[in-house]
Amino acid sequence: MNFILEGSLKGLNKWLRFLGYRTEICEKKITKETLLQNKDKVFLITSLETAEIAKKIGVKFLLLPKENLKTQLFMVITKFNLTPKLKLDLCSLCGEKLIPVQKENFKDEIPPRVYQSINKYNYCLKCKKLYWEGDHIKRLKEKFRKLLSLNVQSKD
Numbered sequence: 001m002n003f004i005l006e007g008s009l010k011g012l013n014k015w016l017r018f019l020g021y022r023t024e025i026c027e028k029k030i031t032k033e034t035l036l037q038n039k040d041k042v043f044l045i046t047s048l049e050t051a052e053i054a055k056k057i058g059v060k061f062l063l064l065p066k067e068n069l070k071t072q073l074f075m076v077i078t079k080f081n082l083t084p085k086l087k088l089d090l091c092s093l094c095g096e097k098l099i100p101v102q103k104e105n106f107k108d109e110i111p112p113r114v115y116q117s118i119n120k121y122n123y124c125l126k127c128k129k130l131y132w133e134g135d136h137i138k139r140l141k142e143k144f145r146k147l148l149s150l151n152v153q154s155k156d
């Protein structure tokens, strides 16, 4: 399933990529033409106006609240039955599929401490960026758990 997200949904876009879903951001206003050209994709939007056009011409969409990332993520996961697991197999910058690489080939780019302790590396050919599972991934997983914990605030 490929998603096209409204420009205001960059936070959500990032998390969907972490989950391994293919996404793109539409920076311009989503017009009827944009919708028609991408009928095979699902639009994630916050604009009621866009929702009405999409409905009229039969393009798949989900209307989301403007601000709350937690709610947005929950709604998308529930509606499309997505697997709420961080796959981290897409480049978080451009959304391309990462390819596994041998660390020996990237020795110059990896800090020595990381090189010694981590064996799994992925690479984005488009951005020329190397990824590995360091401390920031641990923090990311923690943040994801918090994002998905929905009943924290309800006391009764």
Ligand SMILES: [Zn+2]
Binding pocket: 091, 092, 093, 094, 095, 096, 124, 125, 126, 127, 128, 129
């Ligand atoms: Zn990339």
